[in-house]
Amino acid sequence: MAFLSYIIWNTSPEIFSMGSFGLRWYGLLFAVGFLLSQQVLYYIYRKEGKPEKDVDTLTIYMVVATILGARLGHVIFYQPELFIEDPLSILLPFEFSPFRFTGLQGLASHGGAIGILFALWLYSRKKKPGQNYLQVLDRIVIVVALTGALIRLGNFFNSEIIGLPSNNPLSVVFVNRVTESIISKKDSPVQYVKVERNKDLPEGANGRVPIYIYVVFKPNVEQMIAKNYLESDVQYYLNYFNEHIDNQGAALKYKADIDGDGNYTARISTFGIARHPAQLYESISCVVLFVILFLIWNRKKENTPTGLIFGLFMIILWGLRFAYEFLKEDQVDFEAGMALNMGQILSIPLFIAGILILIWSLRNKEKTNI
Structure with a gap:
C-alpha cells in the first residue's frame, strides 16, 4: 500500500x-x-x-x-x-x-x-x-x-x-459530517469518535477504502444502551451519509471492548469513499x-x-x-x-x-x- x-x-x-x-x-x-x-x-x-x-x-x-x-x-x-x-x-x-x-x-x-x-x-x-x-x-x-x-x-x-470518487493518492475521505451526527444527536451517549485507516484490507476500486470508526461512549453508559445506539442510530448515520460511507446497508460490523478508563468502546469496520x-x-x-x-x-x-x-x-x-x-x-x-x-x-x-x-x-x- x-x-x-x-x-x-x-x-x-x-x-x-x-x-x-x-x-x-x-x-x-x-x-x-x-x-x-x-x-x-x-x-x-x-x-x-x-x-x-x-x-x-x-x-x-x-x-x-x-x-x-x-x-x-x-x-x-x-x-x-x-x-x-x-x-x-x-x-x-x-x-x-x-x-x-x-x-x-x-x-x-x-x-x-x-x-x-x-x-x-x-x-x-x-x-x-x-x-x-x-x-x-x-x-x-x-x-x-x-x-x-x-x-x-x-x-x-x-x-x-x-x-x-478517486483512487488518487491525495484523495480525501470526508467523515466529519458522519462523526458529528453520531456525537451531536440529542441525548447521545457517545463521548467522541475517531476514524483511522484499516490497513488490514486492500483498497477497492472507485475510491472505496477500508476504514475503522472508533466510537467511545461516555463514562457509566451501560453496555445495552451502547449496543442499541450502535445498531440503531450509528447504523442509520452510516447508511444515510452514503456519499461519504459505503456501508451498502449491511448490518454493522463492530468489535466491542472496554478501554483503560472503563468506557465502553466499539471499533466499526466499514468503507469510506475517497474523493477528489x-x-x-x-x-x-x-x-x-x-x-x-x-x-x-x-x-x-x-x-x-x-x-x-x-x-x-x-x-x-x-x-x-x-x-x-x-x-x-x-x-x-x-x-x-x-x-x-x-x-x-x-x-x-x-x-x-x-x-x-x-x-x-x-x-x-x-x-x-x-
Whole structure:
C-alpha cells in the first residue's frame, strides 16, 4: 500500500458554539478573505496615488454584492422553488423552530460574480479619476481571486462541493459530517469518535477504502444502551451519509471492548469513499491566479492596459471552473444526466466575455474611459 493512499478529513466545520450561535470555519475564512483583500486594495490605491477612503467604499459594495448576489444566484440557478416554498429562508441567516443561527446556506459563485459586476457599475458612475468601470474591475479581480481561495477552503472545511470518487493518492475521505451526527444527536451517549485507516484490507476500486470508526461512549453508559445506539442510530448515520460511507446497508460490523478508563468502546469496520478534493484544487488555483494578476499589475501599476487584468481573470477563473466541474459530483438532482452541469453552463458566457475584453484591451493599449 502506498505511503500516501488517501487522507481522512474529520475536522469539525465549527470552531465553537454558544447556545444557538456557532462560529464556523467557512464564515471566518469568508470574513478574513475580505479583510485581506481590503489591505491589498489599500496598497494598490496608495501606489497609484488614489484616495484610500475609496477602498472603504468599495469594500462595502463588494461585501453586500457578494453575499446578496451569491445567495440570490444560488436560489435562482439551483433552488428556484424557495421563492414559493420558503421565501424567508432566502435572506434570513437563521431558522425559527428550533431557533438557531445557520448563516446563509447555499451561495453560488456565479451569482456573486453578477452581483459584483452590477455593484461596481454603480460605483463607477461616480466618475472618479482613474476609476472607470474596467479600471475598477482590473483592481478588484486581483483580490477577488484571493477571497475566492479562502472561500473554497471554507467549502473544504464544510465537506461541501465534493469531488468524484478517486483512487488518487491525495484523495480525501470526508467523515466529519458522519462523526458529528453520531456525537451531536440529542441525548447521545457517545463521548467522541475517531476514524483511522484499516490497513488490514486492500483498497477497492472507485475510491472505496477500508476504514475503522472508533466510537467511545461516555463514562457509566451501560453496555445495552451502547449496543442499541450502535445498531440503531450509528447504523442509520452510516447508511444515510452514503456519499461519504459505503456501508451498502449491511448490518454493522463492530468489535466491542472496554478501554483503560472503563468506557465502553466499539471499533466499526466499514468503507469510506475517497474523493477528489475539488475545493482545494480551486483554492490553490485561486492563490496562483492572485499572484499572477498582482504581478501583472505591479509591473506597470496605473499604466496597465485597461481591461487586461479583468480579461485574463475571466478567462483563467471560469476556464478552470469549467474544467474542475468534470471532477465534481452534481450539486443538485436536476443536473443528473446533463452533458454539462449548471456551473459549466454559467461559466461559458463569462469565459467568452473574458476573451472579448482581453482582445479589446490588447487592441486599445492606451487607457480609455468607458
